[in-house]
Each structure stands twice: as C-alpha cells, then as structure tokens.
Amino acid sequence: MSKWIQVCELEKIYPSTGVCALVDGKQVAIFRPSEESIVYAINNMDPFARSNVLSRGVICEHQEQLWVASPLKKQRFNLLDGSCLDNSEVSIEAYKARVKDGQVEVQL
Amino acid sequence: MSKQKLVIIGNGMVGHRFIEDFVEKADLEQFEITAFCEESRVAYDRVHLSSYFSHHTADELSLVKEGFYEKHNINVLIGERALTINRQEKVIHSQTGRAVYYDKLIMATGSYPWVPSIKGNESKDCFVYRTIEDLNAIEATARRSKNGVVVGGGLLGLEAAGALKALGVETHVIEFAPVLMAEQLDQQGGQMLRNKIESIGVNVHTGKNTQEIVVGGETARNTMKFADGTELEIDFIVFSTGIRPQDKLAKQCGLATGRRGGITIDNRCQTSDPDIYAIGECASWNEKFFGLVAPGYNMAKVAVDNILGRDNEFTGADMSAKLKLLGVDVGSIGDANGRTPNCKSYVYLDENTSVYKRIIVSEDGKHLLGAVLVGDTESYSDLLQYTLNDIELPKHPDSLILPAHAGGEKVGLGVDALPETAQVCSCFDVKKSDIADAVAAGHCTIGAIKAETGAGTGCGGCIPLITQVLNSELKKQGMEVKNHLCEHFEYSRQELFHLIRVEGIKTFKDLLAKYGQGYGCEVCKPTVGSILASCWNEYILSPENNGLQDTNDIFLGNMQKDGTYSVIPRMPGGEVTPKGLLAVANVAQQYELYTKVTGAQRIGLFGAHKGDLPDIWQQLIDAGFETGHAYGKSLRMVKTCVGSTWCRFGVQDSVGFGVELENRYKGLRTPHKIKFGVSGCTRECAEAQGKDVGIIATDKGWNLYVCGNGGMKPKHGELLAVDLDNETLVKYLDRFMMFYVRTADKLTRTSVWLQNLEGGIEYLQEVIINNKLGINEQLEKEMADAIDSYECEWTKTLSDDKQLARFAHFINSDAQDDNVVFTPERAQKRPAFFEEKAPIYNISLEDA
Numbered sequence: 001m002s003k004w005i006q007v008c009e010l011e012k013i014y015p016s017t018g019v020c021a022l023v024d025g026k027q028v029a030i031f032r033p034s035e036e037s038i039v040y041a042i043n044n045m046d047p048f049a050r051s052n053v054l055s056r057g058v059i060c061e062h063q064e065q066l067w068v069a070s071p072l073k074k075q076r077f078n079l080l081d082g083s084c085l086d087n088s089e090v091s092i093e094a095y096k097a098r099v100k101d102g103q104v105e106v107q108l
Numbered sequence: 109m110s111k112q113k114l115v116i117i118g119n120g121m122v123g124h125r126f127i128e129d130f131v132e133k134a135d136l137e138q139f140e141i142t143a144f145c146e147e148s149r150v151a152y153d154r155v156h157l158s159s160y161f162s163h164h165t166a167d168e169l170s171l172v173k174e175g176f177y178e179k180h181n182i183n184v185l186i187g188e189r190a191l192t193i194n195r196q197e198k199v200i201h202s203q204t205g206r207a208v209y210y211d212k213l214i215m216a217t218g219s220y221p222w223v224p225s226i227k228g229n230e231s232k233d234c235f236v237y238r239t240i241e242d243l244n245a246i247e248a249t250a251r252r253s254k255n256g257v258v259v260g261g262g263l264l265g266l267e268a269a270g271a272l273k274a275l276g277v278e279t280h281v282i283e284f285a286p287v288l289m290a291e292q293l294d295q296q297g298g299q300m301l302r303n304k305i306e307s308i309g310v311n312v313h314t315g316k317n318t319q320e321i322v323v324g325g326e327t328a329r330n331t332m333k334f335a336d337g338t339e340l341e342i343d344f345i346v347f348s349t350g351i352r353p354q355d356k357l358a359k360q361c362g363l364a365t366g367r368r369g370g371i372t373i374d375n376r377c378q379t380s381d382p383d384i385y386a387i388g389e390c391a392s393w394n395e396k397f398f399g400l401v402a403p404g405y406n407m408a409k410v411a412v413d414n415i416l417g418r419d420n421e422f423t424g425a426d427m428s429a430k431l432k433l434l435g436v437d438v439g440s441i442g443d444a445n446g447r448t449p450n451c452k453s454y455v456y457l458d459e460n461t462s463v464y465k466r467i468i469v470s471e472d473g474k475h476l477l478g479a480v481l482v483g484d485t486e487s488y489s490d491l492l493q494y495t496l497n498d499i500e501l502p503k504h505p506d507s508l509i510l511p512a513h514a515g516g517e518k519v520g521l522g523v524d525a526l527p528e529t530a531q532v533c534s535c536f537d538v539k540k541s542d543i544a545d546a547v548a549a550g551h552c553t554i555g556a557i558k559a560e561t562g563a564g565t566g567c568g569g570c571i572p573l574i575t576q577v578l579n580s581e582l583k584k585q586g587m588e589v590k591n592h593l594c595e596h597f598e599y600s601r602q603e604l605f606h607l608i609r610v611e612g613i614k615t616f617k618d619l620l621a622k623y624g625q626g627y628g629c630e631v632c633k634p635t636v637g638s639i640l641a642s643c644w645n646e647y648i649l650s651p652e653n654n655g656l657q658d659t660n661d662i663f664l665g666n667m668q669k670d671g672t673y674s675v676i677p678r679m680p681g682g683e684v685t686p687k688g689l690l691a692v693a694n695v696a697q698q699y700e701l702y703t704k705v706t707g708a709q710r711i712g713l714f715g716a717h718k719g720d721l722p723d724i725w726q727q728l729i730d731a732g733f734e735t736g737h738a739y740g741k742s743l744r745m746v747k748t749c750v751g752s753t754w755c756r757f758g759v760q761d762s763v764g765f766g767v768e769l770e771n772r773y774k775g776l777r778t779p780h781k782i783k784f785g786v787s788g789c790t791r792e793c794a795e796a797q798g799k800d801v802g803i804i805a806t807d808k809g810w811n812l813y814v815c816g817n818g819g820m821k822p823k824h825g826e827l828l829a830v831d832l833d834n835e836t837l838v839k840y841l842d843r844f845m846m847f848y849v850r851t852a853d854k855l856t857r858t859s860v861w862l863q864n865l866e867g868g869i870e871y872l873q874e875v876i877i878n879n880k881l882g883i884n885e886q887l888e889k890e891m892a893d894a895i896d897s898y899e900c901e902w903t904k905t906l907s908d909d910k911q912l913a914r915f916a917h918f919i920n921s922d923a924q925d926d927n928v929v930f931t932p933e934r935a936q937k938r939p940a941f942f943e944e945k946a947p948i949y950n951i952s953l954e955d956a
Contacts, residue, residue: 007919019919021920022918050927051669052671052917056659069629074630
C-alpha cells in the first residue's frame with residue numbers, strides 16, 4: 001500500500017547531520033548519523049515548541065540507541081520510533097527510510 | 109471496591125504540595141481526588157510574589173506543571189469556594205451549589221491578611237498584599253499615584269515596600285514597634301536594616317500608631333493621622349500587618365480551634381475530627397501557627413503519610429530565615445533576640461559598609477543559640493547547621509562572624525562534621541543520610557540526587573550543600589568525584605582540551621576513536637566542537653565539524669522559538685556609522701525583520717527564515733559588516749562608554765580601546781560566552797564590573813577586573829591588576845583568556861570558574877602576573893595563533909556553494925516553512941501564538 005518516495009541524493013546530507021524534506025505535504029526530518037548509507041526519518045515538528053526544527057538538532061546516542069536532541073530545549077527523540085527520552089508520554093511519528101541507488105527514500 | 113474520596117480545600121502552596129506528595133506516594137487507582145481552589149488560578153508561588161511586578165506573567169509563578177492535574181485525574185474546582193462542611197454526612201457544599209462527598213478531608217485554607225481596625229481603612233486606596241489580584245490592583249493604583257505607604261515593617265511588609273519602590277512611587281514604611289522586623293531581628297540589627305533601606309530612598313517611620321485615614325490632603329489623595337499627632341499625606345496604603353489563620357469553615361462545622369485561632373491539630377496533623385486534617389497556615393499546633401512555607405510543606409508530608417497508614421509526626425519547625433529585602437541581605441536564626449537565660453552574645457558592627465552580625469551562644473559558650481545577620485549573610489548556612497545540629501562551637505566563636513582581615517576564619521564547616529540527621533534541604537525535609545542513601549543506591553550526579561530525593565528542587569538554596577555532601581559521600585565510597593564529560597568520554601573538558609592540543613587531534617572522530625566510546629551525544633559533540641575551534645580555529649562548518657555544532661552555531665544565528673533566526677552584525681565597541689545603519693535598515697525592511705537594539709550595544713534583526721540568512725548576510729557583508737558571533741560561545745561584544753573623546757569626565761579613550769579589544773578577541777571559541785566592558789572613568793557607565801572582563805580608566809591607565817557576571821547570578825568582577833598601560837593589559841588579557849579556555853569546565857562562565865579555582869583571585873594573579881605555572885609564553889603564543897587565523901565565518905560560508913545549499917528549509921523544495929507565521933505588534937511583527945495560526949494547521953498537527 002505505502003510506497004517508497006524518493007527525497008534526495010544521500011550525498012546532499014553531511015554525515016552526522018539531518019535535513020528536512022517535504023514529503024506529501026509533510027515535513028520530514030531525515031538523519032544521516034555517519035558516512036554509511038543508513039538514514040532515519042521522523043516528523044520534523046518539535047511537539048513541545050510546536051516548531052519545525054528537529055532536523056537541525058544534534059544526533060546523539062543514549063542507551064545504545066540513536067536520538068536527536070531538539071535544538072530548542074534539548075528533549076531527545078528516538079530516530080527509530082519517535083519516542084521521547086525525557087517524557088515518556090510524548091512521541092512523534094517515525095517513518096521508514098532507506099538508501100537505494102544513492103537516493104534517500106522514505107515511506108509515510 | 110469503590111474508591112476512597114479525598115478532598116482538599118485550598119489550592120495554595122501547601123495544598124498543592126500535599127497533592128504532589130500524595131501523587132508520588134499513593135496508588136492513585138484507589139482514590140478519587142478533588143481540590144477546591146477559591147482563586148481564579150491554581151497554586152502559585154506566594155513567596156516570590158513580588159517578582160510578578162517584574163515578569164508580569166502569572167504562569168511564571170505557577171507551581172503546577174502543565175497537565176499535572178489532568179494527568180493524575182485530579183478534579184480541581186477553580187474559582188469554587190467551599191461554603192459549608194457537613195461532618196455527619198461528610199459532604200461539602202460550594203457557593204455554586206455543588207455537593208462534594210469525602211472520606212478524608214484536608215483543610216489547607218491558609219491565612220488571610222489581618223488589617224487593624226483603623227477608621228478609613230475601607231477606602232479604595234487601601235490594599236492588602238496576598239494574591240495576584242491584590243498586586244494587579246496595587247499596580248493599577250500606583251500608576252496614578254506619586255507616593256504609597258506600607259503599614260507594617262515586618263518581613264512581608266518590607267517585601268511589599270520593595271514592590272512599591274519597583275513600581276516607581278515614593279515609598280514609605282510605617283511600623284508600630286520601635287524597630288523593623290521585630291520578630292526576626294534585635295534592636296541594633298533592625299537599626300542597621302533601617303539605615304540601609306533609608307539609604308536607597310525608602311522613608312521609614314517607626315513607633316507610629318495609625319489612628320485614622322481621611323480622604324484628601326494638600327499634596328496627596330489621603331492623609332494618615334498618627335497617635336503622636338503627626339500626619340502623613342499619601343496617595344495609597346498597603347496593609348501588611350500580619351496574617352490570621354483562615355479557620356472560618358472549621359468553626360462553622362464545629363472543629364476545635366486554638367485560643368488565638370487556627371484549626372487545632374495533633375502531631376499527625378489530625379483535627380478534632382479524625383477524618384479531617386489541617387495543614388499549613390490555617391493549622392494551630394500546640395497553640396502555634398506557622399507563617400512560613402517550609403513547616404507547611406512538612407505538615408503536608410505528615411498528613412499524606414498518616415492517610416496512607418505510615419507513621420510520621422510533625423514536631424515543630426525552625427523559623428530561621430535568610431532573605432534579601434530591598435536589596436539588603438538579612439538572616440535570622442533561632443533565638444535572635446537573646447532571650448535564653450544567661451546566654452552570651454558576640455557582636456560585630458561595621459558602620460562603614462553597613463554590616464551587623466551577632467551570635468548568641470549558650471552560657472558555657474559551646475552551643476550556638478541564635479544569630480542576626482544584616483548586610484552580609486555569607487555565614488548563614490554554616491551558622492544554621494551549628495544550631496540545628498547542636499554542633500560544638502570552636503574555641504573562639506567570634507571567629508565565625510569576624511571578617512578575614514580581622515582575624516576571622518572562614519567558618520568552612522565541613523560537611524563531614526554534620527550528623528547524619530542534619531537537614532540539608534528544608535523545603536522538602538531531606539536529611540544528609542537521605543542523600544548518602546541515594547548515592548549508595550547509585551545516584552551519583554546532582555541531577556540524579558534531585559530526581560531521587562527532591563532535595564534542591566524547591567528554593568534551590570541548598571544545592572551547594574548537596575554538592576558537598578554528594579562529593580564527600582562519593583569519596584567515602586572510594587568513588588572518584590567525576591567531572592566526566594558524558595557517557596562517551598571518561599575525561600573532563602580540561603583533560604580533553606590537553607589531549608586534543610598535545611596530540612594535535614583535529615576531528616571528533618579521531619578523538620572518539622582514541623579516547624572515547626560509542627557514537628557521541630548532544631553534550632560531548634558541541635563541547636569537543638568548541639575545543640577544536642579554540643585550539644585550531646578551523647572553520648566550524650567544515651564537513652568534519654558540522655555535525656558537532658549546537659543549535660546556534662550550525663546555522664550561524666540564534667535560533668528563536670519558532671525556528672527562525674536572529675541576525676546580529678558586529679558593531680565593535682557599539683560603534684556604527686550612519687551608512688552602516690542605512691544598510692541594516694534596508695535589509696531589515698526588505699526581509700521584514702523585527703528590529704531591536706540589543707543589550708550588547710548593537711542591533712538585532714529577528715525573524716529571519718533560515719533560507720534567507722545567506723542573502724541577508726551577503727548584503728550586510730557588502731556594506732562592510734562581519735558576523736557578530738551573537739550565536740557563539742565566544743566573545744560577544746565589548747560594551748563601552750564614550751570616554752575621554754567626548755565626555756567631559758572621561759580620563760581615557762574607552763571606545764578606542766574597546767574597539768581594539770573586540771577586534772582582537774572576536775571569533776575565539778570559549779567554554780561559554782564572554783562579555784567585556786570598558787569604562788572611560790570611575791563613573792563606570794559601561795557597567796564593566798558586571799562583565800567577564802571589566803576595564804575601568806584611572807588617571808594612570810586602566811584597572812582590570814575579571815570574572816564578573818550579570819544574568820542569572822549577578823556578581824561583581826574581582827580586581828586583577830591596577831593602573832595598567834594598554835600593552836600590559838592586553839598581555840594579561842591574552843593570558844587570562846587562554847587560561848580560562850584551557851581550564852574551565854564545559855559551559856562554565858568565568859565567574860563560576862573563578863569560584864571553583866582553588867586559591868581564587870590571588871592564585872589567578874600569581875598565574876597571570878607572576879607566571880607561577882611558567883606557561884605564560886605558551887598562552888600568549890596560542891592566543892597569537894588564534895588571532896592570526898581569524899576569519900569571518902559568514903564571509904567564508906557565503907563563498908561555498910555547498911554550504912549555501914544547507915540553508916534551504918527543505919532539501920527537496922524551495923518552499924518555506926508554512927508554520928512560521930507572524931502577527932503585527934507595535935508597528936513591527938512577532939511570532940504568532942499557536943492559537944493565532946490558521947486553524948487548518950491544527951488538523952495536520954493532530955496526526956503529527
């Protein structure tokens with residue numbers, strides 16, 4: 001049912017940073033934690049500030065998992081499932097993401 | 109099984125504290141909780157009520173975390189007053205006619221301001237000082253008044269006087285007793301306080317018995333008449349003449365009350381009806397009631413424990429207090445008036461700087477019974493521990509209050525001297541042993557201790573003490589006191605700095621491989637990014653460094669709450685040409701940026717879309733500006749006054765020197781931001797002593813102050829050297845800056861750094877001036893390298909197409925963020941509140 005949507009070339013994302021993509025009208029934050037061809041996608045909106053900023057956060061590792069720290073007040077969101085490390089009652093949407101033939105693709 | 113019905117009447121500080129404690133300890137499944145809140149807003153911080161005048165948002169005073177009551181299913185009846193209690197049927201009726209049944213009832217009805225029956229006190233120019241509504245009314249009246257008076261020179265009265273002063277009206281204080289704060293201070297202490305308060309322009313009248321307030325006067329709206337025949341013409345009057353327990357409801361339903369009022373409670377906080385508890389200011393325990401918040405919090409805890417079937421008793425309260433009234437530090441401990449038979453006193457009086465200290469000791473001189481401190485309360489916490497824990501005094505107790513130059517020693521009561529039962533945090537009654545237990549259970553940071561024990565989460569005044577206990581406990585358990593950066597690096601910032609420098613490490617990846625583990629996080633990445641920048645001054649947005657940069661650095665601008673940025677070009681020393689102003693104005697107009705003069709003598713443009721930043725900066729750079737590093741942990745600016753060039757008082761060219769210094773140190777990454785000030789004469793118009801580096805002109809040169817701070821914890825800079833010429837001063841500064849960069853912990857301002865530096869300013873003088881460590885040559889060379897390799901980050905960024913691509917909001921579209929919406933305000937714009945944004949956006953939020 002869901003289909004993979006091409007977003008951009010992997011090369012456009014500096015290793016250990018994120019970018020924001022417009023996918024089907026949705027703001028999706030895409031992260032590339034290292035030089036490897038692995039990417040993660042979550043919603044770009046910081047639910048605390050209700051601002052579209054998460055793609056601009058620092059990628060971090062805690063409890064052997066990867067998170068992004070919101071650039072506004074540093075709450076951390078899991079790159080795989082969108083859960084929030086600092087407040088278990090908050091979570092955001094997470095999306096499937098992959099690299100295929102040098103292109104980043106996500107599934108909403 | 110049906111749920112037990114718990115009802116709390118009163119949602120003040122204590123009523124709310126009860127709920128918090130209950131939520132923490134009880135199985136909420138078994139309870140249905142209802143709270144009556146007579147005021148129009150839920151619990152707020154009455155202790156810091158005066159700060160409402162400076163912030164003006166009730167939210168900031170609120171004690172209730174957003175969503176707290178909803179989350180725990182607590183039904184708060186806002187604006188509802190409990191009118192009657194029927195104890196037979198166990199039901200409460202409110203003024204709206206609602207009936208609420210209870211199994212257990214907690215009365216936390218607090219107190220009401222008592223106003224003496226003076227003729228004319230019902231005038232609309234008369235107020236009390238208790239709620240946010242009172243404050244709003246006082247403020248509205250103050251706006252159309254020239255002067256105001258507070259009747260009552262006690263603790264709260266002086267607090268109110270401070271508020272009146274802040275509102276800008278001529279302020280008077282009237283006290284019936286011959287001294288101020290008669291409850292807490294002795295006569296001489298009261299006199300010293302009075303001198304200090306008068307010196308800041310508050311008029312104090314003691315020994316005045318107000319008899320009548322009549323409408324009208326020659327210069328003001330009202331006239332107060334006193335028993336001694338004198339009069340005072342005044343526009344409005346605030347009564348702060350004491351409080352009385354709010355026990356009306358208790359009397360109505362026949363609960364026992366104390367002789368002086370208040371709902372009678374036993375040690376378990378139970379009233380004469382075992383299903384009803386009373387806590388806080390409304391309660392009378394052994395015919396005493398307590399007008400402070402700490403005993404109320406303690407009662408809340410006792411009541412919670414007893415309702416849950418645990419043993420806990422209220423055993424009275426220590427009424428010692430330390431506070432700042434009208435800018436004067438005041439402390440009172442135990443028997444401040446020396447009423448204990450045969451007690452002896454030691455007194456220290458310094459009329460020059462207005463300091464008064466007195467300690468009252470037992471007949472045998474071994475125990476501290478009380479203390480009064482005015483003008484200097486540094487020794488308060490140590491003295492308090494002496495009384496609370498009955499620690500034996502040193503041989504010469506006066507050494508506890510004498511200044512160092514007079515042979516006094518720092519009290520320096522080591523935490524190891526405290527007994528296990530010593531109360532460390534009085535807000536939440538946390539004992540030294542509680543902290544020790546938490547450490548033993550593996551909570552080894554201040555954050556973890558706070559979360560585990562609650563200590564330090566109230567007023568926060570005990571945090572230094574908790575830190576000492578924590579470190580001492582860690583040491584005892586053979587654990588090293590760690591200042592490791594984070595889980596990825598078992599090194600402190602200072603250690604990493606040396607590793608990076610000595611081994612010539614240039615990237616985070618190399619450092620992590622050699623000295624760290626895992627991937628890195630939001631703590632170590634920016635810290636290492638900053639160290640790399642300090643050491644090698646390489647471009648912070650290079651592909652290797654980019655991912656390390658925090659919120660502001662990564663796009664070279666301060667991110668605002670809506671995700672837009674501010675743009676602040678450098679205006680060294682606060683200088684800007686008319687032509688430069690035109691360029692700033694043009695770009696602000698073109699991009700519709702909110703424009704404001706910042707606190708750092710420059711112009712800030714707010715609300716820039718990330719995608720517009722490169723164009724905006726291109727225009728500014730074309731006009732001759734460069735980045736102002738307002739986003740960086742680096743030198744922000746040098747604030748200057750106009751100095752001898754223009755000012756008829758100036759003795760040195762403060763602007764010229766300020767510009768030179770700003771250009772010298774701009775761009776250098778430091779552990780935290782750095783601010784300079786340069787004043788052209790001793791009048792100090794640049795407020796240099798509140799800066800990390802403060803330079804004040806003298807006839808012979810410059811005095812150099814370091815490690816001052818404004819902001820959250822204001823601190824005056826300390827004098828490092830006097831009468832320096834420009835060249836020597838720059839040399840000292842090179843060394844000072846680099847020494848700070850090398851040795852400070854992460855995100856530590858210079859003031860805290862100096863505080864933690866063993867040996868303090870004297871040690872720093874030894875290092876900077878006398879080359880105690882033999883590193884000065886090296887420090888100067890490192891600084892010279894940094895200065896040589898400076899380049900404007902924005903200029904560099906604009907020359908790199910790959911960088912520019914990063915600034916678009918979307919990687920795959922030219923659209924802008926449609927969630928960034930502005931609303932007009934005072935002829936400019938501001939970010940729209942969430943409610944002001946188009947409703948259609950709510951829908952996409954729902955599924956976000």
